[in-house]
Amino acid sequence: MVECGRHLNVELLTLSEIIAVSGEAGDFTVTVKKSPRYIDMDKCIACGICTEKCPKKVADEYNAGISKRKAAYIKYGQTVPLKYAIDPKNCIYLTKGKCQACQKFCPTGAINFDDKEEIVKINVGSVILSPGFTPFDPSGLDFYGYGKYPDVITSLEYERLLSASGPCMGHVVRPSDGKEPKKIAWIQCVGSRNTNRTENGFCSSVCCMYAMKQTRITIEHAAGNDQDLSIFYIDIRSHGKEFERYYNETINKGVKFIRARPHTINPGKNNIGVQMEYLTEDGQKIKEDFDMVVLSIGLGAPKDAGDLSSKFGFNLNNYRFAKTTCFEPVKSSQPGVLVTGTFRSSKAIPRSVTEASAAAAEAAIMLAESKNSLTKNKVYPTEIDVSDQEPRIGVFVCSCGINISNVVNVAEVVEYAKTLPYVVFTENNLFTCSTDTQVLISKKIHENRLNRIVVAACSPRTHEPLFQDTLREAGLNGFLFEMANIRNHNSWVHQSEPEKATIKAKDQVRMAVAKVAQNYALTRLKVDVVQKAMVVGGGLSGMTAALAFGNQGYETVLIEKGDKLGGNALELLQTYKGEDIGEHINSIIENVENHEQITVLKNTTIKSCSGSVGNFTSEIVINGSNSGDSEVKKIAYGVGVIATGGKASSTTEYLFGTDDRVMTPLKFDKYLKNDHKSLQDADTVVFIQCVGSREPQRPYCSRLCCTHSVKSAIMLKEINPDLNVYILNRDIRTYGEREDLYKQARDAGVIFIRYEPNKKPNVYKKDNDIAVEIYDPILMRNLRIFTDYLVLATGVEPNDAKDLMDIFKFGVNEDGFLNEAHPKLRPVDMPVDGLFVAGLCNYPKPIEESVTQALACVSRAGVILAKQSMELDAIKSYVTEKCDGCAVCIDVCPYMALTLEEYQLNGSGRVVKRIKTDPALCKGCGLCQSACPKEGIMIHGFTLSQLKAQVDAALESVI
């Protein structure tokens, strides 16, 4: 958000709404109404005095109405832009003509009660709509007593109670009596998967995981260890990457998962707490008291969905979400208008962020012609040379809401920092990363002539670039900076030992101060960006990425190991929305093969990769399997997309491989496509879900099998309505609008039978018939089903990527799926800069999501390709005078960045040998430095003296 607020090429219009649209894709005129803020944004310094003096209190919508805000306010501490506003509906002066307290006290005269509404017209080529969602209001479900009993609250309200920046600073108290609740129940699917009293037949996709997260944070924030937390659910839907592991961990933390649904919530004594009655799966009726109940409310379409759709002229689906196809997932039915996030369907952060990038890619394709015609570039002030100055260090200690200050005594750390050598300024901030703090840091640098900065906060992985930018804006070199990670490495892991944590935080700050005193200005090497993309993998994801690059005019090389394009999609029938996959994939293959910007190389593998972001070079082997005509070629490219795909798993369970009637879903799809006759003659088909999935040897959920089986079942019922179809499952995970298919299947008479891993189905042959025995938990009896076909949902595994891992130095998770840099913030970036990941190699996902991810990769890669040259990391090796050319380092360098060269010593005629380092290849790993016996090669930013200063500081408290 801060980055968005600071970006030169992003103009923010707040308090604004679209009132009319005209024109067409490529040339829209959007009329925007800017409501008055009544505070001059140029004059407001966000001091907060207006809020302090404002006498009018109103319910704070940001805290879900739990707390109060003023009529002069900011929405929350990290608001972007950080400018106050006056709420005209509640301001006493604007409603009654009296007061003006804010105006009296505002130190900069920013209050302007004469501010008027403004109409502006904006000319744009494309529009991206992401208006978000409307949380479900459970007041209509009278049996839950929401609004009537104080201790029945929504999950959104609970989220605010849990939040460090919320009304109770993260220490949860229940509304009725302000006491900390110990026994809390979550009820899932409130306002989701419900067509009685609500219209929301869809699954909101996010509630299972957020409920789990809330239980986990509750346990972390709670004072004692006596939390008693229960989640009442229908199906647990932990179908995302690493979600199943999180689910298992949550069970291990003692959270109770109860597959039951209370009928009514009754108030406790004196309307404090609640009582609920529920029937467990084994038929026991339990009456239980809880301190508090959280209703896990669903995410519906935004209130203004209808308004937006009529203004822009695009279609909504039956739930009023923006309607799109699986093949063009972010394009609305109106050309040039793109839709993302929860406006398209309820979803969590990773997919929303991915979709946002995908929409940016579609916009970039559409506007490729006018690319760079309006962009602005940032200009920094000339850097102050501090090399001759004595260090003057400023230390900023972050509370991170209460993330840090809850455990670490930050005030003590600040006081301590003052005592350290060269420290001339210290300060504590609620959020050091917020926009206002950046302004503050800059100000303090100037006021105190600071030339070194330490931020004691979180991880440099996420925040170092932001602070470095702040330094540059203040005229300092970005490397005169250090972070002490007192959150991830401290408060998060030492919650139960606050005193020791504070001591450790001081140690961390002392180390950072010692090091920063040794820091010196570094310059980044610039390399020319090769305006070319390489895509690895010719499946749907890879092809989509290649087309998106090509359509923006970037030369693209698509490398496919096999002898044809198309991948798994060639074997699939329909998307969940019913679109024909075969037809679509064939047209994509044709487009890719005929695209003038795309070079398709089949039967090709990658042998090596050198260089770095913006400037990679790979050796590729064409026709490698055919050693006779194999050809090795070198290609240069600026960015790479890895889309090596996945494959259907196999199994040895349930008679698979011993009987042709037992098959995988892909094989059964062929029957569905081609052999209606035998299906019409058949009597029974049984599906078994989670075959080999969600078990210790393959703990993840393959995400797409439930929908696939449900869809197949519907097709079966269409072919032959009399067919008996049974789907044996552990949870049905038809997330989002896929839930409609689940409903459709049930309505068609498909029977769903749930099983637990300790009561798996028993499949055997009896008189050459296939029998499936299964325990039905509702009847608590065994069923024996004789079936004509048995379909085993064996799930998805990633294709083996070991070779590429070695070549590109990227990582995979425990299940072998390629890792993204950050699951939420950077969902398609790989940890290696310049590489991006899409499709099944990252995690099992349906077509719609693979396409989205592929587009998102192109958008992210486009940020690099849009530049003519690129700055490299400054953390690189350099050779010192002490190098005598022994070349030990060459052997250890994994990036082939070092060479040995001979040269004449100062014209003396003596030839000496010395190491030369190629900064474009060097990744700054430091192996050379540690191998060198004589300080002949060092790493900038991590020199031996810098490290020694840090180590000495660390040992100071011990020795």
Add this chain to the structure above:
Amino acid sequence: MADEIIELGRKHKAKSDSKVEEKEKGIFNTLLSKFNKHQQPEEPQKAQKTPKKSIFKDKVMELLPQGGNLNACLSCGACSSGCPASGLADMDPRKFLRMAALGLDDEILKTEWAWMCTMCQRCIYVCPMKIDIPQLIFQVRKSWPREDRPKGIRGSCDMALKHETCSAMGISEEDWRFVVQDIAAEVRETQPGFEDLVAPLDKKGAHFFLNQNSREPATEPDEMVPLWKILHTVGADWTYATKGWAAENYCMFLADDECWEKVVRIKAKAVDDLQCKVWLNTE
């Protein structure tokens, strides 16, 4: 029975087909003949294949709007958590519906649990899929031979048919008139402020036609008084009738459509005869 394995799918039907049909004939009675016309004749070339037979639930679905959503169950259990009859006879609404879905017609058509349901509709009220379990139960009740249905309910229905009062307690028109007039007189004499209270009978053209559960006049006549006082105090224009005044209708609980209708028609006629605008049923 409950410990036996339940056989489903292909082979099961081929083997036990004739057996099921026999049972159905015994149990479904009139229902079967009504639905028989929907069955497809067996095609000779598919002799190998089991003919698809509608199970009881499917037949009920044909009767109800949207099939009563009987297939839509998510098995969440909200119905059973709130059902006052859960656990009785080792049954609950979810289990009952599940048995119907799996075609265990034998068991659902026989279980006495069908008569333990109070028809309160708490299940459908909270059901995310609005599944009409009460209607399923009703149809099960209907499938029972009348003489096998619970004596208490059947007796009350039969009693209501004896008099035009429709009273399940068998209160005659004369007894009813006497009790109402007697109690009203007593209130006027003994309760200050209600000296002119009346409990009108057969007042033509009154706005409200008030029904009365016959348990009160039969056993606790004083309990009728509070409502009279309210109506008196607010000045409501109301009347009791001598015919069709009893509020209860056990024939509905008996799932005896014909008698249920008969009772309702008597009551409706009484309302019409007195030309009342609003029919207030206090049940």
